[in-house]
Amino acid sequence: MRRWSLANLVSNAGTWMQLTVQNLLVLQVTGSAAATGLSLAVQAGPGLLLGVVGGSAVDRWPRKVTAAVSQAVLGLVAFSTAALIGLDLLSMPVLLLLAAVTGIVNTVDGPATALLGNDLVPAGDVPSAIALGSMVHSAGRLIGTALAAVAVGTLGASSAYLANGVSFLFVAAIIPTLRPAAHAPRQTSASTLPPARERGRPAPAPHGTAxxxxxxxxxxxxxxxxxxxxxxxxxxxxxxxxxxxxxxxxxxxxxxxxxxxxxxxxxxxxxxxxxxxxxxxxxxxxxxxxxxxxxxxxxxxxxxxxxxxxxxxxxxxxxxxxxxxxxxxxxxxxxxxxxxxxxxxxxxxxxxxxxxxxxxxxxxxxxxxxxxxxxxxxxxxxxxxxxxxxxxxxxxxxxxxxxxxxxxxxxxxxxxxxxxxxxxxxxxxxxxxxxxxxxxxxx
Known part of the structure; x- marks a missing residue:
């Protein structure tokens, strides 16, 4: 849990560095406030339309692998954006495409990292773990926004995306070292669940397709x-x-x-x-x-x-x-x-x-x-x-x-x-x- 909290502190700081400059970047590329709202809507859209599908996939896929891969993909998106900024090749269509990819990956990444984080503590400590996560989020926000002002003023907007990409990879590297708590529930599929009568409740519906x-x-x-x-x-x-x-x-x-x-x-x-x-x-x-x-x-x-x-x-x-x-x-x-x-x-x-x-x-x-x-x-x-x-x-x-x-x-x-x-x-x-x-x- 200490390793996971440290990883998420770094990760949240990187995220808020990127979020701090993202709207300014859209304004620089397009000069339109409406385009800024459109980019935000494109990134949020997959969560609205595919959130349930992403959560279903998380129930069916290996949790640690899912979280690590989603973090790595998000890191790749951040690095790609930084490279396009540095090469002056970032256009509005490309920016919207990257925002859509980020939104789609987040529909899987959010539930996967949540379930993984809660598995690291015994049941009685889950509320404390969630509260700790809230403090980590707040601290990361304060650190990230402060670092963004320094980084953008000295190195340019691409530096915020580079930092966020590194923070994603840091989390992906930490995930394989995590071990669930002794009493954490194991992921199961419909084929491995015991019969309903043995568990004293109706049998769950099979997972089937997403x-x-x-x-x-x-x-x-x-x-x-x-x-x-x-x-x-x-x-x-x-x-x-x-x-x-x-x-x-x-x-x-x-x-x-x-x-x-x-x-x-x-x-x-x-x-x-x-x-x-x-x-x-x-x-x-x-x-x-x-x-x-x-x-x-x-x-x-x-x-x-x-x-x-x-x-x-x-x-x-x-x-x-x-x-x-x-x-x-x-x-x-x-x-x-x-x-x-x-x-x-x-x-x-x-x-x-x-x-x-x-x-x-x-x-x-x-x-x-x-x-x-x-x-x-x-x-x-x-x-x-x-x-x-x-x-x-x-x-x-x-x-x-x-x-x-x-x-x-x-x-x-x-x-x-x-x-x-x-x-x-x-x-x-x-x-x-x-x-x-x-x-x-x-x-």
Missing amino acids: STGARAGLSYFMSRPRLVALAGITGLSSLFGRNYQLTLAVLVVGPLGAQESDFGVVSTVLAVGGVLGALLAGRLLRPTVRLVGTLAACGGLLQAAAGLSPGLVVLVLLVVPMAVVESVSDTAGATVLQTDPAPEMRGRVLGVWRSAGTAWGLAGPPLLGLLLEFAGVRVTLVSGGLLIAGAIACGGLRHRVLARPGAASPPVSVPVAASAHVSVPVAATPAALAPSAALGRAS
Whole structure:
């Protein structure tokens, strides 16, 4: 785990070096802000369309080999981009092609590195491992953005891609040295699973082709009320909150009348709060969807309060608990997501989550942008926060009513492929982002 954490610190630093200069590079090549958005959409598109297929493939392929090969391919893409920049041969079509290849590889790399990272610790340490990964990600982001400014100013944009390529190869070299924990679940295929009666539960659907496995993964996900509820909470929070780099920036330079440099203070406080939240999340033993919902509702209320901030000082004081709550909520949700499914279904569940998360990520900023344009930043923050808290409260109340003895439950039709599971306590099973066990790549 120490080797894996070091590898991911280096890797995240390289990724953020590249991300820092990527948009500037597109602007230099095309001179168009629309082209920048197009390149981001092309890279995110495979996660939306092929995330479930990639997760299914991870369940069927050897995990360490899959992770190592995907890291090596991503490194090759980074080196190729650096060479094209150095030779002044990078054009918009080539750049879009490289972005598409990166997006496709990431649909496999994300679940593979997540599952691999969680296999390195005993079941009871999975929440701590995810929290450690969150801290590694935050530290890598700070280091990477700082190094990018130095590298680009002295060596040019290609140096960021070279550094990221080296970081990918570093992770690929570390993976063969990793050994799973004694109690980590072994990868199995449908042909090697024991008969259903011997395991006391319905037999899982055969893996079949990637598309068949993807359909089974989607059916499985939709049959798990905990996972569906987690998706609803996270999706709601992503659409109407969380995009603080956008909403708080507008609040700081708009109604609060502060300088753009003051938003740097707010961003730093957000990062510090995220690290504090990761430290607290490391003490979680049995995170639940109820905990995730409670934290998300608290985050919504804090967001609403931030929208009413009379000045920058009050906003900064509110940003700290906002960041802490978001970090703990994310870690708790990741733990549920990566431990609740049966071991043979975790790659597909992470694939479904990647597709859903990509959809939220693409829809959230434009939606908030429209609200900011027509309603103003204060109304956007307040109404969004109250909507998040109110919807979660109503969902929790409905669940409590249905859970009462004698309460009528709506009939549920569960596909055969989706019934291959039992409800497993978090602490009983080792587990499966990102954006991996938060120890996976941030790319």
